[in-house]
Amino acid sequence: IQLHGAVRIAIMDRGGCWTVVAVGCMLATVEGGVPLPTDAQLRYQRQEIVGLTHFNMATFFRNGDPACDAQNWASSQKPSSFAPTNLNISNWVASYKAVGVKSVILTAKHGCGFLLWPTNVTLPDGRNYGYHVGGAGGIGVDVVAEFAKTLKAAGLPYSFYYSLKDSFYLNAIGDNVKTGGLLPGQINVTQEQFEDVSVAAVTELWSRYGKLNEIWFDGGISQRISTRIVALLKKLQPDAVTYGAGIENDMNEVDWVGTETGEAKYPIWSTGCNSPGGGSTGVSPLQNPTNFCPKGSDCTLQSPDVWFWVPDTPIKSLTQLQTMYHDTVGANSVMELDFAIDRTGNIDPMHAQRYREFGDWIQSCYGTVVATTGWSVTDSMILEIPSSAAAVDRIAIQEDIAQGQRITEFVVEYQSSDTSSWLPFASGTAVGHKRIAIATVTGQVSRLRLNMTGGVELPANVTLAAFAKAPCVKICVIISLQRFPSTLP
Numbered sequence: 001i002q003l004h005g006a007v008r009i010a011i012m013d014r015g016g017c018w019t020v021v022a023v024g025c026m027l028a029t030v031e032g033g034v035p036l037p038t039d040a041q042l043r044y045q046r047q048e049i050v051g052l053t054h055f056n057m058a059t060f061f062r063n064g065d066p067a068c069d070a071q072n073w074a075s076s077q078k079p080s081s082f083a084p085t086n087l088n089i090s091n092w093v094a095s096y097k098a099v100g101v102k103s104v105i106l107t108a109k110h111g112c113g114f115l116l117w118p119t120n121v122t123l124p125d126g127r128n129y130g131y132h133v134g135g136a137g138g139i140g141v142d143v144v145a146e147f148a149k150t151l152k153a154a155g156l157p158y159s160f161y162y163s164l165k166d167s168f169y170l171n172a173i174g175d176n177v178k179t180g181g182l183l184p185g186q187i188n189v190t191q192e193q194f195e196d197v198s199v200a201a202v203t204e205l206w207s208r209y210g211k212l213n214e215i216w217f218d219g220g221i222s223q224r225i226s227t228r229i230v231a232l233l234k235k236l237q238p239d240a241v242t243y244g245a246g247i248e249n250d251m252n253e254v255d256w257v258g259t260e261t262g263e264a265k266y267p268i269w270s271t272g273c274n275s276p277g278g279g280s281t282g283v284s285p286l287q288n289p290t291n292f293c294p295k296g297s298d299c300t301l302q303s304p305d306v307w308f309w310v311p312d313t314p315i316k317s318l319t320q321l322q323t324m325y326h327d328t329v330g331a332n333s334v335m336e337l338d339f340a341i342d343r344t345g346n347i348d349p350m351h352a353q354r355y356r357e358f359g360d361w362i363q364s365c366y367g368t369v370v371a372t373t374g375w376s377v378t379d380s381m382i383l384e385i386p387s388s389a390a391a392v393d394r395i396a397i398q399e400d401i402a403q404g405q406r407i408t409e410f411v412v413e414y415q416s417s418d419t420s421s422w423l424p425f426a427s428g429t430a431v432g433h434k435r436i437a438i439a440t441v442t443g444q445v446s447r448l449r450l451n452m453t454g455g456v457e458l459p460a461n462v463t464l465a466a467f468a469k470a471p472c473v474k475i476c477v478i479i480s481l482q483r484f485p486s487t488l489p
Contacts, residue, residue, distance in 0.1 A: 051103070058112065059342070060082060065110065067308065073168070079138035080136075087143070090150055092341065095351070101156070101337070102157070103156060105158070105216055109205075118142055120204065124193045160205055160212065162205060215237060219244065220245060241294075254293065257295040257333055259279070261305070266430070268432070270294050270332060299337060301338055309348060322361060383466070396437075397434070406458070410451065423441075425445075
């Protein structure tokens with residue numbers, strides 16, 4: 001093994017895998033230092049895949065936000081219309097685990113205004129809110145509680161989606177209560193009363209069901225209630241990340257990547273935060289961003305893109321899901337993949353099969369995440385790949401983002417059994433938590449050379465792993481680039 005630009009190396013044997021430790025020269029500095037994640041943001045980014053579960057009144061009518069409308073309201077206003085015939089949350093867990101998701105979200109309340117828990121919240125006239133699983137004719141099951149209990153038993157963190165801006169039941173669309181046109185069964189409230197009901201509902205949701213991992217705010221939070229919502233978050237769920245909230249100075253912010261296709265445009269930076277309700281792929285640390293904001297990529301299985309289960313809707317192919325994985329997890333984002341529960345209260349068998357295929361492919365191609373150590377990296381290195389190893393056509397580069405996102409440019413080259421010349425394998429800008437690159441190579445790769453050609457300060461704990469071609473069995477070639485402490489003699 002050779003290193004370039006380094007003054008000292010050490011080689012360690014880790015159960016047959018090779019690790020190279022090195023010192024080298026690096027790079028630029030930024031004013032104020034590199035933004036660092038909070039513990040909650042770090043936990044979120046390392047999860048890689050989140051299950052975004054859609055199950056609510058929309059399941060029984062149509063996909064939409066809101067799914068309730070003047071045409072279906074005579075039926076959709078009835079709690080009895082939310083009627084799963086065989087609710088089985090353990091069935092959901094099987095698909096979550098098949099894919100390998102590391103946390104799960106449930107739409108506890110969507111645009112219709114229906115609540116998946118029996119609430120004690122009251123309307124302005126003192127009556128119970130009424131439009132929930134415990135309402136007149138409802139199934140009488142606290143779906144949120146069952147979800148929390150089942151996920152906890154499965155060892156999966158859980159969270160809830162509550163749309164603060166829409167409630168067809170309360171005649172509010174886009175964060176504004178409509179004037180006039182009230183349908184039978186809708187509740188006449190003022191703007192202030194609508195907001196009071198919303199705050200009371202999330203107070204219940206965030207206080208009844210344990211510690212939450214990620215709280216979804218679809219479309220952000222109204223400035224009118226942001227002060228109250230922020231105070232509740234700090235009091236009830238201080239360790240949860242907030243998705244799409246757009247709260248000023250929110251230390252646990254996660255931002256929407258800007259597209260629901262699962263194919264965000266590279267590069268994706270964990271530095272730089274969005275405006276409320278906005279979406280973007282962030283900004284390079286070279287532009288002196290002041291905040292660390294991981295980017296979440298919400299995407300659907302059904303195609304065309306619908307979130308709630310719709311009968312006879314086609315689903316994405318395994319090839320499409322592979323592309324989405326590379327464009328999200330493989331590009332420094334978190335894949336928030338939809339799990340649309342059907343009208344029985346289960347994962348559609350066709351969906352479950354595709355989830356299994358997708359999870360099997362992930363495991364086959366990329367296996368477990370490579371562990372890193374606690375030092376920093378040189379700017380270039382070469383790895384010899386044993387001739388007995390499987391043919392390589394893909395790599396994964398990872399920074400230890402606990403120290404911030406620091407690499408801003410890299411180049412990977414290879415030599416093969418066919419030539420001693422260095423040939424292009426991959427290049428790019430953002431690395432962050434993970435950057436996967438796949439190359440069309442000539443011959444069998446015998447060497448890989450990684451050059452860090454741009455960055456801020458010293459990148460920390462950078463790991464490069466090489467992987468085999470399809471069927472993607474991982475080979476034992478792991479490169480952990482580290483830096484000796486400056487106190488070494």
